[in-house]
Amino acid sequence: MGHSERLQDVGTIAIRHASQSDLCELLSLYEELAGEKHSAAPGDRMSSETLLAEILADRRRTLMVAVLDGRLVGTADLLIVPNLTHDGKPWAIVENVIVSHTSRRTGIGRALMEKLIETARGAGCCKLQLLSGRHRGEAHAFYRSMGLESVAEGFKVYFDE
Numbered sequence: 001m002g003h004s005e006r007l008q009d010v011g012t013i014a015i016r017h018a019s020q021s022d023l024c025e026l027l028s029l030y031e032e033l034a035g036e037k038h039s040a041a042p043g044d045r046m047s048s049e050t051l052l053a054e055i056l057a058d059r060r061r062t063l064m065v066a067v068l069d070g071r072l073v074g075t076a077d078l079l080i081v082p083n084l085t086h087d088g089k090p091w092a093i094v095e096n097v098i099v100s101h102t103s104r105r106t107g108i109g110r111a112l113m114e115k116l117i118e119t120a121r122g123a124g125c126c127k128l129q130l131l132s133g134r135h136r137g138e139a140h141a142f143y144r145s146m147g148l149e150s151v152a153e154g155f156k157v158y159f160d161e
Contacts, residue, residue, distance in 0.1 A: 016117045018063040018075065023052050025060055025072035026065070029098045062119055064101070066108045073103040076112045080123050092120035094130040097139075113146050128134040 012019070027048060046140065055061050060081070066074030076097040080090050093117055099109045120128045131154050132139050 007136050013073075013111055014067045015064055016067065018052075018056065018065045020049070020086060021067055022072055026052070026075055029072070029075055029100060030096070032101060033096075033098050047135060062116070064112055064115055066112050068103060068106075068108065074099040074112050078115055078116045078119055080125065082119065083126070086126035089124055089126035092116075092123070092125045092128040094128060097130070103138045109142060110139065110146065113143075117146075 018031060021080065055063055055077075060079055062080075063075050063077040064070050064078070074097075077095045079093045079095070081093060083090050092115075096109075097109065099112070128148075130143060130148060132143065144150070
């Protein structure tokens, strides 16, 4: 599972499935994102341990991490959803794509997204969807560079705010 490659000027990166031992570093990445406008902070450590165990046990979820020279610097979450349309082919949702501020523009995000796209394609998905807040223009440019197309107007309701 450990897709590894050498990225220009940054070192060796491994893309692998997350494990319970990654929790502290994952929470640090989520905290980093929470510092940005309109992002939700992670929960407390005890509930996060339970939630991570649940996520890792879910056969439809793939939580990937990017490790650069032994340090966790990125993560992304893929969910495969069963589907009654599109000839019964499932579809994929990507969420929580995060690369540490200090490791952006190095190819880490691209490596993560390529692995998730490959995983979704391998699962026979008819499409992959990713929602990104309007204010994340830099992220939108990155997703477009990956060949993702903006195709819909999104809507949401927050239940806990």
